[in-house]
Amino acid sequence: MTRKEARAKAKRLVARMTVEERASQLRFDSPAIKRLKIPAYNWWNEALHGVARAGNATVFPQAIGLGATFDPKLLEKIGEAIGREARAKYNVQTRRCDRDIYKGLTFWSPNVNIFRDPRWGRGQETYGEDPYLTSRMGVAFVRGLQGEGNTMLAAACAKHFAVHSGPEAERHRFDAKVSKKDMAETYLPAFEALVREAKVEAVMGAYNRVNGEPACASAELQRLLRGEWGFEGHFVSDCWAIKDFFTGHKVCENAVDAAALAVNTGCDLNCGSTYTFLMDAYEKGLVSEEAITGACVRLFTTRYMLGLFGKTGFDNIPYTEVESPEHLDLARRAASESAVLLKNDGILPLDRAKIRTIGVIGPNADSRRALLGNYHGSASRYITVQEGLQDYLYGSGIRILTSVGCDLFREKTEGLAQAGDRLSEAAAVAEMSDAVILVLGLDETLEGEEGDAFNNDLSGDRDTLELPRVQRELMEVVAKTGKPTVLCLMAGSDIDLGYARDHFGAILDIWYPGSMGGRAVAELLFGEQSPSGKLPVTFYESLDDLPDFEDYSMDGRTYRYCRKPVQYPFGFGLTYGNVIVRSTRLKGNKQTGFYIEADIGNRGPRDTGEVLQLYAHRMDSPLAPPNPVLCAFKRVWLPVWGHCTVEIPIPDSAFTVVDEDGNRVCGGKFELFLGVSQPDEKSRALTGKDPVRMEIEV
Numbered sequence: 001m002t003r004k005e006a007r008a009k010a011k012r013l014v015a016r017m018t019v020e021e022r023a024s025q026l027r028f029d030s031p032a033i034k035r036l037k038i039p040a041y042n043w044w045n046e047a048l049h050g051v052a053r054a055g056n057a058t059v060f061p062q063a064i065g066l067g068a069t070f071d072p073k074l075l076e077k078i079g080e081a082i083g084r085e086a087r088a089k090y091n092v093q094t095r096r097c098d099r100d101i102y103k104g105l106t107f108w109s110p111n112v113n114i115f116r117d118p119r120w121g122r123g124q125e126t127y128g129e130d131p132y133l134t135s136r137m138g139v140a141f142v143r144g145l146q147g148e149g150n151t152m153l154a155a156a157c158a159k160h161f162a163v164h165s166g167p168e169a170e171r172h173r174f175d176a177k178v179s180k181k182d183m184a185e186t187y188l189p190a191f192e193a194l195v196r197e198a199k200v201e202a203v204m205g206a207y208n209r210v211n212g213e214p215a216c217a218s219a220e221l222q223r224l225l226r227g228e229w230g231f232e233g234h235f236v237s238d239c240w241a242i243k244d245f246f247t248g249h250k251v252c253e254n255a256v257d258a259a260a261l262a263v264n265t266g267c268d269l270n271c272g273s274t275y276t277f278l279m280d281a282y283e284k285g286l287v288s289e290e291a292i293t294g295a296c297v298r299l300f301t302t303r304y305m306l307g308l309f310g311k312t313g314f315d316n317i318p319y320t321e322v323e324s325p326e327h328l329d330l331a332r333r334a335a336s337e338s339a340v341l342l343k344n345d346g347i348l349p350l351d352r353a354k355i356r357t358i359g360v361i362g363p364n365a366d367s368r369r370a371l372l373g374n375y376h377g378s379a380s381r382y383i384t385v386q387e388g389l390q391d392y393l394y395g396s397g398i399r400i401l402t403s404v405g406c407d408l409f410r411e412k413t414e415g416l417a418q419a420g421d422r423l424s425e426a427a428a429v430a431e432m433s434d435a436v437i438l439v440l441g442l443d444e445t446l447e448g449e450e451g452d453a454f455n456n457d458l459s460g461d462r463d464t465l466e467l468p469r470v471q472r473e474l475m476e477v478v479a480k481t482g483k484p485t486v487l488c489l490m491a492g493s494d495i496d497l498g499y500a501r502d503h504f505g506a507i508l509d510i511w512y513p514g515s516m517g518g519r520a521v522a523e524l525l526f527g528e529q530s531p532s533g534k535l536p537v538t539f540y541e542s543l544d545d546l547p548d549f550e551d552y553s554m555d556g557r558t559y560r561y562c563r564k565p566v567q568y569p570f571g572f573g574l575t576y577g578n579v580i581v582r583s584t585r586l587k588g589n590k591q592t593g594f595y596i597e598a599d600i601g602n603r604g605p606r607d608t609g610e611v612l613q614l615y616a617h618r619m620d621s622p623l624a625p626p627n628p629v630l631c632a633f634k635r636v637w638l639p640v641w642g643h644c645t646v647e648i649p650i651p652d653s654a655f656t657v658v659d660e661d662g663n664r665v666c667g668g669k670f671e672l673f674l675g676v677s678q679p680d681e682k683s684r685a686l687t688g689k690d691p692v693r694m695e696i697e698v
Contacts, residue, residue: 028271057082060331070536112126133536158202181661195231340534344506350526369443374449386518408446423473487506533573535572576605620668655698
């Protein structure tokens with residue numbers, strides 16, 4: 001049904017409730033109202049990269065890996081697959097009156113915060129550091145998850161609004177001070193796109209304050225959200241964020257005042273327990289019946305749009321949708337497209353005819369946890385990198401030798417052993433192998449959310465770009481054998497790869513690739529598929545090159561504002577092919593819009609996917625970021641010696657800059673760059689390709 005129809009039904013139903021009943025429905029664990037035949041409903045569910053925390057489901061690559069695909073069409077399919085699995089699970093659970101947490105149809109995903117600093121442990125949950133990439137991937141995910149019919153498949157939620165990206169340890173009391181220019185240029189565009197374009201059903205407020213106001217009770221953020229952007233859905237607090245009003249931010253004296261402040265400034269739903277004090281606030285005259293009613297109507301509008309009070313076309317989605325062959329294949333494809341080839345001296349793809357023994361070494365080689373990232377579901381089968389290679393090479397005559405090499409971060413793997421107890425075994429395996437696959441990195445115990453990660457001193461964040469010391473020692477042991485080595489990196493963020501760059505033949509960043517990750521990696525290593533992912537974040541040389549973690553100014557951060565040499569640039573990633581832009585034509589006009597028509601070709605030696613990237617830079621304004629900014633991209637596939645013509649629309653926003661008051665200023669003289677990376681010197685050196693440059697005055 002339309003929102004207007006759903007809202008009308010919600011108003012009629014809410015009108016039959018007492019004020020106390022309405023207030024009870026503003027909690028995430030909304031109780032049943034039996035006299036009105038309203039069942040209990042738990043709003044808290046997660047679906048960052050698959051239905052999470054609710055039993056079996058297809059586990060797709062972590063969000064940062066999905067960002068590396070630069071493939072919105074793929075992400076929309078993934079969103080739809082998640083939505084269908086959610087409905088399948090909801091159908092069987094509600095028939096059995098199971099309305100527990102993580103079993104509803106309101107998903108607090110995606111996370112469209114900007115990964116502005118590699119120290120942030122939750123950066124893995126985002127699509128990267130670029131607002132445009134984040135907006136395109138976020139819009140696609142929401143459209144897939146919510147669907148486009150009269151009834152929503154599931155409800156998505158844009159989080160965490162706004163200006164939220166660490167430090168985790170300070171988030172309950174931290175005030176993110178941000179200029180109007182940075183807000184409009186970096187922190188808000190993805191949220192605005194999800195609201196205006198994708199019609200996202202919910203928005204979640206962040207823990208922190210923004211320029212003095214708690215994000216879950218910010219009049220300025222609500223003015224933007226419901227005023228300028230026209231948001232019509234519901235607003236939810238992050239979990240126990242409203243409690244922070246009086247325990248951390250000290251803007252309220254107690255829970256009663258906090259509940260009133262949140263409702264009065266537009267927070268409809270409380271993840272936490274503070275709204276249990278809402279009736280106390282009402283009785284003291286701190287919050288009106290109208291405010292409570294308005295919030296309740298918005299929440300029931302969502303429930304009606306999901307079809308929760310009648311029959312829908314989704315009621316017969318069978319449980320067999322969960323981990324269906326089609327969804328598992330989609331997960332494998334996503335893992336393949338997400339892998340970023342950072343170095344290749346010719347060792348990849350591996351040649352079966354020249355290999356008799358492969359060594360698979362490293363703490364993440366056979367780690368299920370490293371497949372997942374955080375906010376994950378449970379797969380019925382996990383294919384680790386080691387298992388993927390064993391399955392792929394079964395019956396080939398190629399022997400696989402294995403060694404864990406070291407613990408993920410502890411000095412030994414066995415309690416009574418000496419430090420480095422698996423290094424000699426790793427050295428022996430490497431020496432007996434024709435090629436070594438070294439699988440290192442992190443997992444959710446070392447980077448993640450406060451309370452979830454085991455690095456309690458940093459609350460899930462990191463204070464270094466280096467791998468744990470034991471893994472660095474393992475790299476040295478393997479390098480000393482002199483055997484051809486491919487480093488497969490499993491992590492959700494920037495890792496210092498200086499040693500690997502200097503000592504190993506290839507580096508493949510596979511992020512947290514999901515339950516089918518091992519199969520995808522095997523296909524990539526042996527050339528059945530070509531790596532085609534691109535870095536959605538900058539890999540810096542050192543944290544010394546970055547501003548203080550608590551500084552939310554964008555100056556010196558991300559590829560748009562960084563002025564120092566980097567290790568691997570945003571947008572970079574090699575393939576087994578050689579796609580070049582043969583010619584370009586700038587077409588269109590101000591009235592109809594501009595687009596680029598490009599002739600591209602693959603000069604071999606293998607079929608490959610590739611991502612064409614268009615960057616824009618205002619040449620005649622001091623308001624422009626110092627470096628060209630991604631404004632469009634298109635994923636393509638070309639066979640060996642294939643060629644085609646593609647059209648790339650240029651969004652109007654590409655021809656704008658943001659002034660100090662946060663206003664977008666249109667027009668001016670721009671230079672455009674089209675290629676397979678950003679147009680910086682490091683990308684040119686790594687790819688050996690120059691992007692095509694054009695000028696336009698708008």
